[in-house]
Amino acid sequence: MxxxxxxxxxxxxxxxxxxxxxxxxxxxxxxxxxxxxxxxxxxxxxxxxxxxxxxxxxxxxxxxxxxxxxxxxxxxxxxxxxxxxxxxxxxxxxxxxxxxxxxxxxxxxxxxxxxxxxxxxxxxxxxxxxxxxxxxxxxxxxxxxxxxxxxxxxxxxxxxNQIKEPQKDLDELPIPAFHYFKLKNYAPLPNQYKNKPSINLITSRGCPYRKCAFCFNAGQKGQLYRRLSPERAIEIIRLLVNKYKIKEITFWDDNFLINIEWIRRFCSLIRGLKITWTCYGRVDTVSEEMLRLVSENGCWSIFYGIESGNQDLLDKLNKGIKLEQIEKTISLTHKYGIETRGSFMLAIPGETKEKAIKTIKFAIELDLDYAQFLPTYPEYGTKLYEVALKEGKLNENYYGRKKAAYIPDGYKNAEEIEKMINLAYKKFYFRPKYILKTLKKIKSIDDIKKYAEGLWFMIGMSS
Ligand code: B12
The missing domain is CATH 3.40.50.280 (Cobalamin-binding domain)
Structure with missing residues (x-):
């Protein structure tokens, strides 16, 4: 057929x-x-x-x-x-x-x-x-x-029809059919890759925590946690390096930095391949040994889900992390020469404008290399979805990210949230310390192009 x-x-x-x-x-x-x-x-x-x-x-x-x-x-x-x-x-x-x-x-x-x-x-x-x-x-x-x-x-x-248990052993799945895609069409956002061509991969499905009130994977429709063996992951990466000449990989696993045994084996196998990579992590599953190992074996950036600079809001989200843990892990990540990226949610239930400003200040104090601020979107099946539905404050037909679909009590309307997001981007990116730090990273003409494109993107986000 x-x-x-x-x-x-x-x-x-x-x-x-x-x-x-x-x-x-x-x-x-x-x-x-x-x-x-x-x-x-x-x-x-x-x-x-x-x-x-x-x-x-x-x-x-x-x-x-x-x-x-x-x-x-x-x-x-x-x-x-x-x-x-x-x-x-x-x-x-x-x-x-x-x-x-x-x-x-x-x-x-x-x-x-x-x-x-x-x-x-x-x-x-x-x-x-x-x-x-x-x-x-x-x-x-x-x-x-x-x-x-x-x-x-x-x-x-x-x-x-009834739902079948998902594939238990991910190693039994075939290698994704990359040959149907024109690789030149794919690239992470500017500043989120060092080498080209770059590709996205995922070595696990689901999340072992399934606690966070906002995450689809922790909600009713969340999947069982499974992961490729390090050997199978490397088989896929080897194909990408040898056949497609890929030089960098972004691992989009919800949490790549989990299970030190897996990371040890993976790092010992990736060592021989000429590849750089980045991944996502939770501040509470990262250890010093993990950071040392990944930094020695091609990882140059980690994206952490930080969400808020307010402990009470983190607790409400059931994130299970402490502000001190965030500070400690970010500085440990810097110690191993790895760039840090943080994702923040604004307009969380219970957030006032003062609390939002505290989150923005926290992002700045952490000295992150990149920060992303998104309006809270209560995904279907999550605890947050139930709250938003009960409050009657969710516009499920709006799914963009700049305009808020959910308006908590602390804000009058979507425009106020939009203004807060613009402010967050302006405060985080357009400050002398950050600009100087970025300028110091420029080593080549390619870097100039990348950062200029990044700046252009950020101006578009904050206006
Ligand atoms: C990588 C990623 C992205 C990438 C690329 C998306 C892409 N083109 O695939 C980027 C960064 C661009 C992105 C953007 C967004 N993303 Co995203 N993303 C992911 C992430 C981390 C991995 C996706 C992935 O590769 N999964 C692995 C593959 C194998 O799984 P899969 O895609 O689900 O496919 C399986 C089934 O769904 C099904 N299936 C899929 N397609 C089809 C088609 C047919 C015909 C059939 C039969 C079956 C089928 O079979 C597949 C194999 O089993 C997931 C979280 C996760 N862990 O899955 C979030 C996730 C998919 N994203 C999410 C969201 C919210 C977004 C954004 C809205 C965020 C934003 N800032 O606006 C945008 C929307 C963009 C878009 N085009 O939809 C949500 C979606 C929630 C929902 N219910 O819709 C997720 C689940 C994250 C979360 N936990 O909340 N995303």
Whole structure:
């Protein structure tokens, strides 16, 4: 069968990061599609269209589909891509009569809402590698009831099949099918990579903590925690280095720096490969040994979820970390020459403007190399979602990041939150100490270009 897999149109820089600037950075390989393509290509002919990374319109997509002539279309969507997904499904169905299947965090969160769209025929909740072949088989018999994770319509009634336990051993999954993607379309945001070409990977699924009140992975739809073995992770990295000439990897695991045994083995294996990398971490799972090991083996930047400079708000979020722990880990990370990045949430329930200013000051005092300030978005299925829903203060149809979709008591309206975010970016980035520190990092013409692009991006974020 011929199958087209689509990542729908989306202006990432403007919608997700809220920057007015137009830069061609930030798009990452949609790994969900890459994994599915790797499973499907064993028996089927696959076309992959990443409309987001290639800035394609629905018209462009339909033209490509008409040439390829698929018998099934699969769309990958997060909640942020909801509007784009429904528009795309409508455009496709106006032009072509092909079944449409939607997968990803969006149908996982809102299966009924997605299926209420007459243009969408099927949805898959949660992970799809284990069930996709069975689904394609079922298209022949039209008997869908034995396909786990599937949602469909029968006599105008929505049917949601039971959810299967996810793949326990991630090593059994095929290597993501990177060959369907034009690597030149993908790069982290400016200043978030040192070497090109760079690619995103993920060595684990789910989170072992599942406590934070705001995180999708800790909510009702959160996945079981599993991780590739260090050997399998290195097999994938070796392929990326040797075949695709990749020079840098961003590991997007919710928490890469966990389990010292895993890190020891991974570092001993990555040592022989010429590659730099960055990752995400929690301040309370990082140890001095871990930081020493990763810094000696290619890691030059760690992104920490810091969230707030107010202990009471961190406690409300059930983050399970202390301000002192944050300070200690950030300075320890600097000690090993690793750049620190921090992600902060503003407009947390219970946050006043004074508390927001305290968070901004905290970010500055930590002397982070980069900080990101986002308005709180209560994801479906999380504890925060329940709170926001009860308060009646969530606009679920708004999914951008600059304008707030949730307005806690401490703020009058979305504009006030937007102003606070602009202020945070201005205060953090446009201060002499930070500018001087950044200027000192410039070592080449390439660095000048990167930092100029970063500055442009930041001006777009703070205006
Ligand atoms: C890397 C990443 C990004 C990257 C790249 C996104 C991309 N193109 O894939 C960037 C930084 C750009 C990004 C941006 C955003 N992200 Co993001 N991101 C992630 C992250 C950390 C990893 C994604 C990943 O690679 N997963 C691994 C793959 C294998 O899993 P998967 O994509 O879920 O795919 C599986 C299933 O969902 C399903 N599936 C997926 N697609 C399809 C399609 C079909 C047809 C089928 C049948 C099945 C199927 O099968 C796949 C294999 O099992 C996840 C958290 C996480 N750990 O998953 C958050 C996550 C997906 N992001 C999230 C959010 C909120 C955002 C933003 C809105 C944030 C913002 N600042 O605006 C934007 C939205 C951008 C967008 N285009 O949707 C949320 C989504 C919540 C939700 N319910 O929608 C998550 C879950 C984080 C969280 N814990 O809250 N993100």
């Amino acid at each position: 011929k199958i087209t897999l689509i990542h729908p149109p989306y202006n990432l820089i403007q919608e997700a990061y809220g920057s007015k600037t137009r830069i061609k950075k930030g798009n990452l390989i949609p790994l969900g599609i890459a994994y599915l393509a790797a499973v499907l290509e064993k028996q089927h002919k696959i076309q992959v269209i990443d409309a987001s990374a290639e800035s394609l319109t629905n018209k462009d997509i339909i033209e490509s589909i008409k040439i390829f002539k698929p018998e099934l279309i699969g769309i990958s969507a997060t909640n942020a891509l909801a509007k784009s997904t429904h528009n795309l499904a409508s455009s496709i169905k106006k032009n072509l009569n092909i079944p449409i299947l939607v997968g990803g965090p969006y149908p996982t969160s809102y299966p009924e809402k997605v299926l209420m769209d007459g243009n969408i025929d099927f949805i898959v909740q949660e992970e799809a590698e284990q069930i996709i072949d069975l689904f394609i088989e079922s298209l022949k018999t039209k008997n869908f009831k034995n396909v786990p994770n599937l949602g469909y319509k029968e006599n105008n009634k929505i049917i949601l």
